[in-house]
Amino acid sequence: MIADIVRDSLHENYDHSLYLSLGQQWPDGFLVAADALGRPIGFLLGVMQVDREGRILMFAVDRDHRARGVGTQLMQAFLDRCRTQGLRRVTLEVRVSNATAIRFYTDFRFSVVDLLRTYYSDGEDGYQMARDTA
Numbered sequence: 001m002i003a004d005i006v007r008d009s010l011h012e013n014y015d016h017s018l019y020l021s022l023g024q025q026w027p028d029g030f031l032v033a034a035d036a037l038g039r040p041i042g043f044l045l046g047v048m049q050v051d052r053e054g055r056i057l058m059f060a061v062d063r064d065h066r067a068r069g070v071g072t073q074l075m076q077a078f079l080d081r082c083r084t085q086g087l088r089r090v091t092l093e094v095r096v097s098n099a100t101a102i103r104f105y106t107d108f109r110f111s112v113v114d115l116l117r118t119y120y121s122d123g124e125d126g127y128q129m130a131r132d133t134a
């Protein structure tokens with residue numbers, strides 16, 4: 001289940017209704033990757049914001065399925081959907097300690113645009129990263 005991936009990968013425990021309501025805002029912005037049996041192995045949840053901006057709220061791949069291109073597929077599909085939707089820019093937040101994710105995003109041409117002090121509930125700083133959809 002997606003909630004299991006979130007708990008293990010993002011160390012958060014959200015109520016199920018949160019996924020439903022966020023997914024309803026822009027159904028095409030909620031992408032799920034599944035294994036051959038249809039079980040979720042990764043997902044990306046994005047929303048639309050003002051000024052034709054997309055924002056990635058959650059993005060994780062199950063740890064047993066990482067480094068096999070699942071995250072790349074999800075990100076490519078999400079950027080395609082942003083373009084289809086006419087969005088011009090995508091933003092996200094990431095922990096400053098999350099070197100793997102920062103490298104992943106940098107490979108996707110995201111760059112750091114802001115330092116968000118004590119952004120996370122445990123006090124860690126975050127980076128805001130962004131890229132154009134073009």
Ligand SMILES: CC(C)(COP(=O)(O)OP(=O)(O)OC[C@H]1O[C@@H](n2cnc3c(N)ncnc32)[C@H](O)[C@@H]1OP(=O)(O)O)[C@@H](O)C(=O)NCCC(=O)NCCS
Nearest residue numbers: 009059060061066067068069070071072093094100101104
């Ligand atoms: C970030 C994340 C979603 C990437 O998903 P993934 O399916 O592993 O990504 P891919 O297999 O498509 O990897 C693409 C690139 O990411 C980088 N990468 C992925 N795993 C890596 C690792 N363990 N070490 C270093 N770089 C890595 C590489 O640049 C890789 O390119 P390569 O395959 O040509 O070497 C995944 O690592 C994850 O779920 N992390 C935990 C949750 C998280 O941090 N989410 C982001 C919060 S903002």
